[in-house]
Amino acid sequence: MTTIVSAGAATSEGGQELRPRGEISQKALMREAGAVLRLSESAAAALSDVVSDVDEDQSMIINMGPQHPSTHGVLRLMLELQGETVLRCKPVIGYLHTGMEKTGESLTYLQGGTNVTRMDYLSPLNNELVFSMATEKLLGIDGEIPERAQWMRMLLSELNRMSSHLLFLATNGMDLGAVSMMLYGWREREEVLRFFQKVTGLRMNHNFIRPGGLAADLPAGWRDDVLHLLEMLPDRLAEYEILMTGQPIWRERLQGVGVITQSEAIALAATGPILRSTGLAWDLRRDLPYLKYREVEFDVVVGAHGDAYDRYAIRLQEIRESMRIVRQILDKMPSGDYRIQNKKVTPPPRGRIDESMEALIHHFKIFTEGFKVPEGEVYVAIESPRGEIGCYIASDGSSVPYRMHVRAPSFVNVQCLPHMMRGGLVADAVAVISSIDPVLGEVDR
Amino acid sequence: MATTLDLPGVVAHESHGQRVLFVEKTTYLAAVTALYDAGFTMCVDLTAVDYLAHASRVVPDGVVAQRFEVVVNLLSLANRERVRLRVQVGDGESVASLFDVHPSTEAMEREVFDMFGVRFDGHPDLTRILMPEDWDGHPLRKDYAQGRIPVQFKGAAS
Numbered sequence: 001m002t003t004i005v006s007a008g009a010a011t012s013e014g015g016q017e018l019r020p021r022g023e024i025s026q027k028a029l030m031r032e033a034g035a036v037l038r039l040s041e042s043a044a045a046a047l048s049d050v051v052s053d054v055d056e057d058q059s060m061i062i063n064m065g066p067q068h069p070s071t072h073g074v075l076r077l078m079l080e081l082q083g084e085t086v087l088r089c090k091p092v093i094g095y096l097h098t099g100m101e102k103t104g105e106s107l108t109y110l111q112g113g114t115n116v117t118r119m120d121y122l123s124p125l126n127n128e129l130v131f132s133m134a135t136e137k138l139l140g141i142d143g144e145i146p147e148r149a150q151w152m153r154m155l156l157s158e159l160n161r162m163s164s165h166l167l168f169l170a171t172n173g174m175d176l177g178a179v180s181m182m183l184y185g186w187r188e189r190e191e192v193l194r195f196f197q198k199v200t201g202l203r204m205n206h207n208f209i210r211p212g213g214l215a216a217d218l219p220a221g222w223r224d225d226v227l228h229l230l231e232m233l234p235d236r237l238a239e240y241e242i243l244m245t246g247q248p249i250w251r252e253r254l255q256g257v258g259v260i261t262q263s264e265a266i267a268l269a270a271t272g273p274i275l276r277s278t279g280l281a282w283d284l285r286r287d288l289p290y291l292k293y294r295e296v297e298f299d300v301v302v303g304a305h306g307d308a309y310d311r312y313a314i315r316l317q318e319i320r321e322s323m324r325i326v327r328q329i330l331d332k333m334p335s336g337d338y339r340i341q342n343k344k345v346t347p348p349p350r351g352r353i354d355e356s357m358e359a360l361i362h363h364f365k366i367f368t369e370g371f372k373v374p375e376g377e378v379y380v381a382i383e384s385p386r387g388e389i390g391c392y393i394a395s396d397g398s399s400v401p402y403r404m405h406v407r408a409p410s411f412v413n414v415q416c417l418p419h420m421m422r423g424g425l426v427a428d429a430v431a432v433i434s435s436i437d438p439v440l441g442e443v444d445r
Numbered sequence: 446m447a448t449t450l451d452l453p454g455v456v457a458h459e460s461h462g463q464r465v466l467f468v469e470k471t472t473y474l475a476a477v478t479a480l481y482d483a484g485f486t487m488c489v490d491l492t493a494v495d496y497l498a499h500a501s502r503v504v505p506d507g508v509v510a511q512r513f514e515v516v517v518n519l520l521s522l523a524n525r526e527r528v529r530l531r532v533q534v535g536d537g538e539s540v541a542s543l544f545d546v547h548p549s550t551e552a553m554e555r556e557v558f559d560m561f562g563v564r565f566d567g568h569p570d571l572t573r574i575l576m577p578e579d580w581d582g583h584p585l586r587k588d589y590a591q592g593r594i595p596v597q598f599k600g601a602a603s
Contacts, residue, residue: 014578015570028569094575101560102584137461266522269487269549280522287525375503378461379518379529381489390490392516396499403585407490407518415552444575 018061018078018090029088058082066095070175070430073440077417077429084425089418093411096444104404108370109135112404113207116391119406120442121204122167125160125196126384127406128209129153133290134380134391135211138373141340147292148336149213154291155226155329156199156209157382158322162233163192164385165315165322168437169240172312175434176253181243188236195225212346213339226330230323237319245313254309258420258432261306268419269412272387273318274436277303277310284383296328308435315385315437345371370399379407386410386437408442452476458505465529467508473532474541477517481546485519485528488547492516493534493557497587504533511535513563517543539564542571560585 021029065076074095080088104115116131117124136142170185193203198219200206208215244250260270262278275282283300285293301317303310339346347366352359375397381390387409396402413436420432454469455476468476477488494514496502504510511533519528534540542565543550554565555574562583565571573580577599582589 015572016574016578094573094577097575099584140461266487267548269489269547271489282522288527376460377494377516378463379490379516379527381527388489390518392490392492392518394494396502402499403494405490405492405516407492411552411556412489412549415549 013092013094016092016094018080018088018092020061021059021080021088059087064429066092071433072171072438073443075414075433075438075440075443077433079421079426079429081426084427086421086424086426086429089421089429091414091417093414093440093443096440098445100445101403101405104401106400108399109211109373109401110367110370112401113210114205116404116406117205117207118441119408119445120384120386120389120410120439122439123160123164123385124205125156125209126382126389128207129157130380130382130384130389130391130406131393131404132209132211133382134378134393135373137378137380138376138393138395139211139345139371140374141212141342141345144340144342145213146337146340147334149338149340150291151329151333152214152218152338153209154293154296155326155333156196157291158325158329159192159195159226159229161385162229162319162322162326163189163196165319166192168315168385169312172434172437173244175430176250178244178250181240184236184240184243188233191229191232195222195229198222198225210339212342213337217338223330226326230327233319233323237316240316245316251309253428253431254307254312254435256305256307256309257424257428258308258311258435259306260416260420264419265306265416268416270387270416271409272383272385272413273311273314274387274413274416276301276314278306279304284381284388288381290380290382292332295332296325298322298325308431311435311437318385372397372399373401381407384409386439386442387413406442406445408445410436410438410440410442411445414438414443452479456505456507460529463527463529465531467505468530468532470532470534470538470540473530474543474546476530477519477543477546480519480528480530484521484523487520487522488517488543488549488553489520489527490516490518491543491550491553491557493561493563493585495561495585495587509533511538513538513561515540515557515563534563539566541566542568544568559583562586 059080059082061078061080063076063078065071066074076092078090078092079086100115100119104112107115112131113128116127119127166185166189170182173181197203200208260278262280265275265278279302281300281302286300298321301314301321303314347363348359353363373395375395377394379390379392381388389409390407392405393401394403421429452472452475454472456467458465458467494516496514497512502510513534515532515534517530532540542554552574554568557563558571559573559575560583
């Protein structure tokens with residue numbers, strides 16, 4: 001008999017759970033083990049070993065999560081183990097579902113930013129950016145965004161990528177026992193967040209990038225703050241390299257763990273560092289450029305083995321590439337307006353409100369009723385630290401989206417977990433989850 | 446670029462410069478398979494829209510608007526291009542699952558089923574994914590109004 005160790009009926013999700021192997025067909029078993037992933041013949045042959053050579057009484061199904069420090073939030077994995085080996089794995093999600101897509105249908109386009117920014121709470125500015133870009137495309141003003149606004153958006157997006165990757169390094173270190181790395185990563189991330197606080201007023205959930213541009217211009221002295229970050233980080237990154245990259249223990253824990261091949265990653269629509277770790281140089285910033293990415297030089301970092309170590313190394317190196325982009329942004333940042341001057345979407349300047357009744361009414365209407373967006377539908381995607389984040393908006397011509405859907409990279413990437421874990425050790429499961437870098441706020445929305 | 450699809454029931458369209466194909470339910474799977482062969486090897490996104498409250502929406506000639514629309518975003522890595530498929534699905538109807546062509550749609554189709562109640566034929570594990578398994582209704586439907594139904598708590602005596 002397969003034993004199911006469960007915290008009690010309270011965590012039961014019925015059919016969403018991993019079922020004991022005695023209850024499902026051989027075909028379903030093969031599918032759960034990843035037979036549909038266009039595997040190579042040898043991999044498919046190895047697969048049948050994992051699946052069929054196990055008696056039911058030799059395996060055990062255990063829950064990892066939803067409350068588990070290394071599952072990065074409320075991710076629940078059901079693992080079928082044979083001794084220390086993971087035979088099957090199924091992620092059970094939804095514990096953080098708050099209906100954000102439904103909420104998005106009752107918020108105006110100007111309020112929508114406060115909603116989407118809370119999805120991937122580690123890269124809020126990228127969420128706001130993709131939502132704003134989708135709205136602008138529907139409004140037909142996407143070609144009229146001032147230069148400075150675009151460069152500012154790029155600056156914030158890249159700094160956000162750095163802060164997100166720094167947090168990944170911190171949690172990845174913590175998951176694998178390098179506790180000092182956790183402190184270092186959070187420390188450096190805090191420096192970036194301090195800059196965000198100065199610019200936007202908030203450390204997270206900024207609602208700073210808005211349809212039409214940004215909420216405000218960069219504050220005085222912003223250049224010095226960015227330069228301070230750029231000066232501080234290279235030495236700190238070199239420290240990480242000493243602490244982790246070259247460490248035999250670190251390499252031992254990550255190399256060859258959670259391997260995924262290129263065709264499997266494409267079949268599972270994995271994007272971002274996961275796809276790049278398989279050797280495919282695919283980065284929306286370079287391949288389907290948006291903002292001003294055509295005008296900056298940077299390299300797309302790729303791996304070769306598709307394992308957890310490559311994903312770690314890619315993210316570390318991507319921080320350096322982001323710094324390279326930020327340096328170019330500092331040189332090229334033009335002066336000008338930080339938002340579009342279009343009365344339809346832009347509120348009047350503060351000074352006008354005191355002297356003009358019309359300006360006051362205009363201001364009031366924009367923030368209460370919002371602006372009407374022409375009927376249509378659009379999908380816009382950008383490169384977030386975790387992969388392709390997309391925003392699909394269908395408008396019925398009113399001032400709220402008829403339907404607002406966010407293609408969350410983590411939601412799709414989590415599907416790679418069963419495949420990466422199969423045949424590995426349960427201790428490596430932690431390393432695999434960490435290397436996906438999921439944000440559960442975005443998985444469940 | 447612009448791979449042409451020689452299939453019946455496919456109407457090409459453009460939305461804000463983006464390529465959109467309106468595909469009939471019956472040719473949906475064949476169209477996706479043909480596009481796969483044409484290089485669209487990644488299904489980045491699959492979602493749906495409930496047009497109950499906006500039935501008068503504009504669709505090109507030859508397309509009969511239905512209540513639901515399944516929206517599929519395909520990506521060609523080789524040609525760096527995207528195409529969007531819009532499939533009309535009536536209330537209570539089901540569509541073919543893309544699972545065999547694009548395994549990435551496993552979770553996405555489950556989400557659409559969970560949120561809209563659209564069923565996918567041939568999906569290996571069509572259970573809810575975000576809501577609890579015993580949940581009543583499909584939250585992203587337009588007739589599932591916010592605040593008008595009592596809040597459901599799991600396992601509580603009602």
